[in-house]
Amino acid sequence: MEKFVDRVKIYVRAGKGGDGAVAFLREKYRPKGGPAGGDGGKGGDVILVATSSKHTLLDFKYKKHFVAQNGQPGKGKNMHGKNGEDLIIYVPVGTVVKDANTGKVICDLVREGQRCVVAKGGKGGRGNARFATPTNQAPTYAEKGEPGEEKWIILELKLIADVGLVGFPNAGKSTLLSKLTRANPKIADYPFTTLTPNLGVMELDWERRLVIADIPGLIEDAHKGAGLGHEFLRHIERTKLLAHVIDVSDFREREPLEAFEAINRELYLYSPELAKKPQIVVANKIDALSDKELLKELKKAFEERGYEFYAVSALTGEGLSELKEALWRKYEEISKGQALSKV
Numbered sequence: 001m002e003k004f005v006d007r008v009k010i011y012v013r014a015g016k017g018g019d020g021a022v023a024f025l026r027e028k029y030r031p032k033g034g035p036a037g038g039d040g041g042k043g044g045d046v047i048l049v050a051t052s053s054k055h056t057l058l059d060f061k062y063k064k065h066f067v068a069q070n071g072q073p074g075k076g077k078n079m080h081g082k083n084g085e086d087l088i089i090y091v092p093v094g095t096v097v098k099d100a101n102t103g104k105v106i107c108d109l110v111r112e113g114q115r116c117v118v119a120k121g122g123k124g125g126r127g128n129a130r131f132a133t134p135t136n137q138a139p140t141y142a143e144k145g146e147p148g149e150e151k152w153i154i155l156e157l158k159l160i161a162d163v164g165l166v167g168f169p170n171a172g173k174s175t176l177l178s179k180l181t182r183a184n185p186k187i188a189d190y191p192f193t194t195l196t197p198n199l200g201v202m203e204l205d206w207e208r209r210l211v212i213a214d215i216p217g218l219i220e221d222a223h224k225g226a227g228l229g230h231e232f233l234r235h236i237e238r239t240k241l242l243a244h245v246i247d248v249s250d251f252r253e254r255e256p257l258e259a260f261e262a263i264n265r266e267l268y269l270y271s272p273e274l275a276k277k278p279q280i281v282v283a284n285k286i287d288a289l290s291d292k293e294l295l296k297e298l299k300k301a302f303e304e305r306g307y308e309f310y311a312v313s314a315l316t317g318e319g320l321s322e323l324k325e326a327l328w329r330k331y332e333e334i335s336k337g338q339a340l341s342k343v
Contacts, residue, residue, distance in 0.1 A: 006157040008060040009100055012119045014148025015043025015068040015084035020125035022142045023076030035139055036078050037128035041071030043121030043148040044084035050109035054092040057155055068119070071145055074127040084121055094160045094238070100152035110160065110238075118153055122146035161199060161213035162331055164236035166267070167245035168259050172284040174198065175314040176245060177214040180324060208328050213239065237271065240334045242279045243327065248295065248311075249288035256283070256298055278334055280308040282323060287313040 018040025025033030046068050069084035097106040097116060107116035125143030132139055165173040181200025198214040215236050236242065244263065246256045260281065268275035281302045289295060295311055302309040310326055312319035 006057060008057045008064075008155050009152060010060050010064045010066060010155065011150070011152050012046040012089075013065075013067045013150035014046050014087075014119035014121040015070040016147050017041070017043045017122035017124040017145030018071035018073040018081035018084075019145050020127035020130070020142030021074035021076060021079075021081075022128045022140060024138070025077065034137060035128040035132050036076055037142050038074030038076070038079040038081065039127050039130065040074045040124030040143075040145045041081035041083040042124050043071045043145070044068035044086045045117050045121045046087045046089065046119040048089050048091050048095070048097060048107070048109065048116045048118055050093045050095060050112060050114045051090045052093050052112050054090060056092065057095070057157055060155060068121060068148065070148075071121065071124045073145075074124070074142070078127070078129055081124055083124075086121075091155060092157055094158050096156045096158060098154040098156065100154050106153065119149040119151060122148045158238050159199060159213050160211070161236075161239050162210045163202075163212045163241045163243055163327055164239035165212065165214045165243050165245055166236060166263060168247070168263065171245045171247045171259075172314050173214045173245050176282070176284060176312070177212060179314050179317060179320055180327075181212055202324060202327065204324055204328055210327060210331060212243075212327075236277075237274055239277065241327070241331055242277050243282050244279050244307075245282045245284050247285050248283045248298065249285035257301060260302075278330065280310065280326060280330060283309065283311045284314055286311045286318065287316050 020040050021037035023035070023037040025036035046066060066087060066089060068087035071084045072081035074081045091109060093109060093112055093114075095109045097109070097118060098104065099106055106118060109116060123146045125145045128139045128142045131141065165177060167173055177198060177200050180202045200212050200214075202210045202212055213236070244260060246259055248256055264275060264279075283295065283298060286295060299309045299311070308326065308330070310319060310323045312323050314320070
């Protein structure tokens, strides 16, 4: 199985420009030929290209230095040196590129085929033919090629999903994802089963499809780096809608409202913008709930707080059809609202 790597630091260096040439034209019938040194070629750029064929930054865990080709020096007879070839590096769609020293975002590759020049090749030096003047008709000097840009950059992968499943470990998010989509995440009855984000596609019909991400379980103080949350909170920043999954099978272990508020507190502390994302509440494991009156009370409490509430059993499939329709409807509402706000 391909290991999930979502943050790496790599070194990139563009090609150096070729030196300009010092040469003079000496031909049989042109005794006063003059300077004829050509310009050096431009150094190759380092270019990142987004591709959907990659899903992890694993390749960069083992290869961290990337150097583009240098430009060739100029030649006599005003011949231009060959430009260095650009170095193309393919990264997953959803990769954010940052300057490792400043933390500044260089580019955000969110579309298939999107390109970003992260290091520009140096200019080629001018040959001596370029320096000829009426007062200096035979210059004996040329320019050196410029060095290419070099820097350390950070590649950070943020999954591009329409809906993100959030909640405490063992809330049943992986099982829910497997039933809503065709994904096959690791599932077991102990916390932190999901060590990497999982993606799946929910298909209601041939026209209605949503990408859903199961984000590894958050815990309190996740924004400080506790548990797995800090590593994976970034993956829900791109989602339009959060489905907040709570375990209602055992109120004694963790009161659902308290669990909901604790997770939202972590979202806010990580990013206030993240906490503002629309949410619906998914009460999972209702098959194991002995007191159904508690479910009614819970539904009322969440709806009074302004959240849509859906009770499901990912294990038995109860309530999943209604949840699928609700996810699509809510997604459409958000998408239309965002489109109108841009007009």
